[in-house]
Amino acid sequence: AMAIDRELIVNELLGGVNAVATGMIPPGVNGHREKTALIPFNPEEAKQLLAEAGYGPGKKVMPPLELVFREARPDVKIVAEAVASQIKQNLGFEPKLVTKEWRAMLEAQNRKELPFFHLRWAADYLDPENFVTFFFASYGPENKIGYKSAEVDKRTSMADVMPDGPERLKLYAEAEDIALADAAYVPIYFQRDAELINPRVKGLRESIFGHLPHTTVETE
Numbered sequence: 001a002m003a004i005d006r007e008l009i010v011n012e013l014l015g016g017v018n019a020v021a022t023g024m025i026p027p028g029v030n031g032h033r034e035k036t037a038l039i040p041f042n043p044e045e046a047k048q049l050l051a052e053a054g055y056g057p058g059k060k061v062m063p064p065l066e067l068v069f070r071e072a073r074p075d076v077k078i079v080a081e082a083v084a085s086q087i088k089q090n091l092g093f094e095p096k097l098v099t100k101e102w103r104a105m106l107e108a109q110n111r112k113e114l115p116f117f118h119l120r121w122a123a124d125y126l127d128p129e130n131f132v133t134f135f136f137a138s139y140g141p142e143n144k145i146g147y148k149s150a151e152v153d154k155r156t157s158m159a160d161v162m163p164d165g166p167e168r169l170k171l172y173a174e175a176e177d178i179a180l181a182d183a184a185y186v187p188i189y190f191q192r193d194a195e196l197i198n199p200r201v202k203g204l205r206e207s208i209f210g211h212l213p214h215t216t217v218e219t220e
Contacts, residue, residue: 001039001183002046003090009082010189014075017194021187023176024131028208031128031169037177038187043090050091062093068108069118071099079188080118109144120191126208128172133160136179147184151175 010020019027023036047056054060069080080097088094095116100108108114121142123130134140137156138148152175159171179185197204203216 001186002042002049003087004083004186004188005041005086006188007041008086009079013078013082014189018189018192021189023180024135024185024187025128025172025176026131026190026208029123029126029128029131030164031132031172031176033173036173037181039180039183046090047092056092062091065093065095065116066098067095067116067118068098068100068105068114070102070105076118076120083118083188112144112146114144128169128176129156129160132156132172132176132179136175136184145184147179147182149178149182152178 006020010016010018021038022034023032023038025032050056051059055062067080067084069076077099084095084097105114105117109117109119121131121135133156134142136147136149136152137143138153140156155171155175155178159168159175162168162171180187193210198219200220202218202220204214205212205216
């Protein structure tokens with residue numbers, strides 16, 4: 001996590017279209033925070049931690065690591081290649097890049113066969129449960145990496161059944177911070193979609209999910 005420069009990936013390689021991730025919950029969703037326990041880019045400390053773990057020049061060689069990502073998506077390819085390059089530059093070993101067809105990748109993920117992968121998430125509903133519980137709780141339906149924390153489960157299981165309010169958001173924030181500090185996932189960017197809209201089109205209505213039904217749309 002410390003070896004990945006998300007600012008460079010987002011602002012230089014992806015052209016600044018997306019927003020640099022500050023956690024798992026994106027802007028506009030209740031519970032989003034600008035300051036979280038997200039591990040910052042710090043290649044020098046990353047090298048030190050790797051050496052303390054017994055890896056590096058004159059020490060043990062890192063075992064092979066595959067970075068799996070979805071095929072036929074240019075932006076995904078850019079991110080995966082950048083992550084592999086930064087790990088090589090900052091830690092001295094290079095993950096092998098492996099592409100998979102979308103269905104095959106999801107099936108492998110469901111079987112928990114992907115130890116290191118790039119994946120994007122489009123929410124089912126705009127609530128912190130869909131970003132924190134789903135990925136970090138041991139019982140979360142999208143927890144495909146086997147992450148388990150009793151402290152996270154304690155907080156999410158309480159928050160999941162509480163009415164909306166400050167205490168519920170506090171529990172989700174604490175659970176998110178625990179998992180981010182553990183580097184269960186390494187959030188890189190909040191995706192934005194760039195669209196070309198003819199100036200003749202009027203009455204488009206937007207939401208965080210995208211365009212609302214085109215019941216008010218007209219063309220001039």
